[in-house]
Amino acid sequence: MSYNIIVLAKQVPDTKNITGDAMKPDGTVNRIALPTIFNPEDLNALEEALKIKDEYGAKITVLTMGPPSAAEVLRQSLFRGADDVILLSDRKFAAADTLATSYVLSLAIKKIGKFDLIIGGRQAIDGDTAQVGPQTAEKLKVNQATCVNDIVELTNDSITVNRNTDHGSETIKTKLPILLTITAEANTPRPPSVKKTLTYKNALSLIEKNDYDEEYLKSNKKPFVIKNWDHKDINAKTERCGLTGSPTQVKKIENIVLETGNFKNIENSASGIKNLISELMSEHIIG
Amino acid sequence: MNEVLVYIELQNEKIADVSLELLGKAQDLAKKTSAKCGAILIGNNIKNHHEILFQYGADTIYSTEDLSLKNYAPLPYTKTVCEIVEKSKPQIVLYGATVNGRDLAPRIASKLKVGLTADCTELQIGDYQKKKKGEIKNYKNILYQIRPAFGGNIIATIVSPDHRPQMATVRPGVMKVKKNDKTNSGKVVNIKTDIPQELLITEIIKTIKIEKNVDLNASSIIVAGGMGVGSKENFKLIHKLAKTLGGIVGASRAAVDANFINADHQIGQTGTTVQPKLYIAVGISGQIQHIAGMSNSNRIIAINTDKDAPIFQIANYGIVGDFNDVIPKLIKTFKTLKK
Ligand SMILES: Cc1cc2nc3c(=O)[nH]c(=O)nc-3n(C[C@H](O)[C@H](O)[C@H](O)COP(=O)(O)OP(=O)(O)OC[C@H]3O[C@@H](n4cnc5c(N)ncnc54)[C@H](O)[C@@H]3O)c2cc1C
Numbered sequence: 001m002s003y004n005i006i007v008l009a010k011q012v013p014d015t016k017n018i019t020g021d022a023m024k025p026d027g028t029v030n031r032i033a034l035p036t037i038f039n040p041e042d043l044n045a046l047e048e049a050l051k052i053k054d055e056y057g058a059k060i061t062v063l064t065m066g067p068p069s070a071a072e073v074l075r076q077s078l079f080r081g082a083d084d085v086i087l088l089s090d091r092k093f094a095a096a097d098t099l100a101t102s103y104v105l106s107l108a109i110k111k112i113g114k115f116d117l118i119i120g121g122r123q124a125i126d127g128d129t130a131q132v133g134p135q136t137a138e139k140l141k142v143n144q145a146t147c148v149n150d151i152v153e154l155t156n157d158s159i160t161v162n163r164n165t166d167h168g169s170e171t172i173k174t175k176l177p178i179l180l181t182i183t184a185e186a187n188t189p190r191p192p193s194v195k196k197t198l199t200y201k202n203a204l205s206l207i208e209k210n211d212y213d214e215e216y217l218k219s220n221k222k223p224f225v226i227k228n229w230d231h232k233d234i235n236a237k238t239e240r241c242g243l244t245g246s247p248t249q250v251k252k253i254e255n256i257v258l259e260t261g262n263f264k265n266i267e268n269s270a271s272g273i274k275n276l277i278s279e280l281m282s283e284h285i286i287g
Numbered sequence: 288m289n290e291v292l293v294y295i296e297l298q299n300e301k302i303a304d305v306s307l308e309l310l311g312k313a314q315d316l317a318k319k320t321s322a323k324c325g326a327i328l329i330g331n332n333i334k335n336h337h338e339i340l341f342q343y344g345a346d347t348i349y350s351t352e353d354l355s356l357k358n359y360a361p362l363p364y365t366k367t368v369c370e371i372v373e374k375s376k377p378q379i380v381l382y383g384a385t386v387n388g389r390d391l392a393p394r395i396a397s398k399l400k401v402g403l404t405a406d407c408t409e410l411q412i413g414d415y416q417k418k419k420k421g422e423i424k425n426y427k428n429i430l431y432q433i434r435p436a437f438g439g440n441i442i443a444t445i446v447s448p449d450h451r452p453q454m455a456t457v458r459p460g461v462m463k464v465k466k467n468d469k470t471n472s473g474k475v476v477n478i479k480t481d482i483p484q485e486l487l488i489t490e491i492i493k494t495i496k497i498e499k500n501v502d503l504n505a506s507s508i509i510v511a512g513g514m515g516v517g518s519k520e521n522f523k524l525i526h527k528l529a530k531t532l533g534g535i536v537g538a539s540r541a542a543v544d545a546n547f548i549n550a551d552h553q554i555g556q557t558g559t560t561v562q563p564k565l566y567i568a569v570g571i572s573g574q575i576q577h578i579a580g581m582s583n584s585n586r587i588i589a590i591n592t593d594k595d596a597p598i599f600q601i602a603n604y605g606i607v608g609d610f611n612d613v614i615p616k617l618i619k620t621f622k623t624l625k626k
């Protein structure tokens with residue numbers, strides 16, 4: 001059988017490569033100085049979907065909620081073999097916490113309609129929360145398996161996966177449909193295909209058009225238009241989207257200030273070290 | 288004032304350490320808000336855990352026993368915990384940031400439409416002022432949910448002022464357990480559940496337990512080596528110092544990545560969080576992600592050739608020098624004084 005698969009992918013700042021000017025002096029993040037990337041474990045999620053497509057056949061729809069520039073992860077998905085891509089972009093969606101994000105994603109999935117599998121990354125590296133997957137599954141009332149490192153078996157109506165636990169791993173079998181979150185161990189994501197890159201390199205979403213000049217738009221004969229849905233398209237209540245729909249608020253962001261304890265410089269000499277050891281012994285810290 | 292509740296996670300029929308750590312924290316938070324502390328305990332055959340939960344600080348246990356809750360599965364567990372929360376109406380619910388804690392808590396938050404902050408490293412009670420469209424709203428005794436963000440480069444304080452309960456998952460190993468030997472009984476509220484068959488669709492076929500070959504929290508002394516140790520061969524000196532002092536060997540991620548030692552020994556944001564009585568950091572520069580896992584140690588000794596290494600900023604004792612020279616001196620002196 002052929003499966004309907006929805007992949008959840010997010011564009012994130014590259015927090016693994018934070019350099020000097022990415023942090024402002026007040027300790028907040030200078031987002032502009034950070035390059036954005038395809039969230040690493042979402043590439044693993046896409047790869048898992050593509051593996052299923054290769055083996056059994058599947059229609060893969062990639063969904064992302066983000067600013068217009070997030071269309072880049074959708075292009076990257078098309079280059080690798082996604083069949084359909086949807087950008088959920090709307091000012092009303094901005095500054096969403098995980099609850100508001102899962103609300104929007106779940107409504108978009110309801111609009112897409114049929115699915116056997118929803119596959120996301122275990123977590124996004126901008127917040128490392130790992131919450132959006134389970135929160136979306138709950139809103140859709142489907143089962144979930146998180147931290148999946150292997151899809152062991154897939155049948156018409158069931159799936160067996162191996163997932164990490166705190167003390168090792170477990171293999172579970174359950175029914176479709178299901179939402180999975182995938183870890184980096186699961187696979188090595190494939191690179192973009194040259195052929196598909198040529199086909200889709202000019203794929204644009206309507207709201208991105210503003211970012212391109214007339215010349216560019218005229219020059220490409222027929223840019224593939226990436227679907228863009230706003231809150232009206234998915235029937236979202238604005239009070240549950242974005243900042244207003246987010247129960248959590250950031251009260252404060254701090255630079256990490258290293259607390260200086262009562263620091264003692266110990267001289268690297270026989271007497272310096274003897275004093276240190278005696279002190280620790282007399283306080284019963286060692287001995 | 289409403290209660291502060293801790294979701295008690297059972298792993299292999301034992302209470303997870305993090306759940307007991309959270310009961311310690313929940314008592315503090317409850318005290319600050321003049322409230323009581325409670326535990327949510329669900330599963331099958333679980334009465335034997337009551338005494339421990341009372342000893343570690345629970346005033347009340349909200350419990351659901353049912354054969355269908357024998358093993359963790361997201362659907363029946365979400366339903367049951369939500370029912371308990373709806374009945375008990377706590378102000379705060381805390382979960383361990385374990386694999387299953389992070390599987391369950393977001394589903395509950397999604398169902399109850401409340402906020403959830405992941406992987407907190409500190410929790411406090413305080414006031415909050417919200418300015419919206421020129422209006423100022425003041426909140427008293429709000430839960431400050433504090434966590435590293437952006438790859439550990441910043442610390443964020445998150446609040447969820449308008450929704451109850453306020454919920455957070457908390458990293459294992461960061462909160463201190465508080466055992467109270469005097470009380471071993473309290474109130475138990477049994478709550479019945481009715482789990483329909485269609486929620487019982489997750490079948491566990493096999494579990495594999497991988498014993499970690501080290502338990503970094505098992506000793507009160509840790510000797511940790513970093514990239515500055517230079518090689519696997521040189522790491523022998525770290526092992527020797529640890530053995531002499533009766534401690535355990537830890538490592539920075541750079542040392543793990545360089546294969547000086549295996550990953551079970553890694554301390555830090557993506558490793559284990561520890562708070563021993565004594566932490567000796569050898570050839571570790573003290574990047575934020577490492578410090579995140581050890582800064583709560585009681586005493587920190589840093590040994591580093593670079594006098595400006597950031598590790599000295601959090602150390603209690605700093606020795607500027609080459610570990611090849613310092614460690615043998617430490618061992619020798621300790622052995623002499625011990626006699
Ligand atoms: C998302 C993320 C998560 C991370 N998680 C972790 C984590 O969990 N744990 C972790 O440790 N790191 C983590 N890191 C990596 C962290 O940023 C640092 O790269 C790492 O901690 C550096 O290890 P180090 O101090 O051993 O090495 P270095 O920074 O290379 O420091 C080596 C030190 O050894 C000193 N030295 C050299 N020779 C000698 C000598 N002969 N005697 C004494 N001192 C000497 C040097 O002066 C230097 O200070 C993470 C990074 C990211 C981006």
Ligand SMILES: Nc1ncnc2c1ncn2[C@@H]1O[C@H](COP(=O)(O)O)[C@@H](O)[C@H]1O
Binds near residue numbers: 122
């Ligand atoms: N804005 C988003 N658009 C699409 N998918 C998302 C979005 N945010 C999170 N996800 C998915 O949810 C996973 C977990 O995200 P997080 O809870 O932010 O760690 C990610 O790996 C993605 O698969």
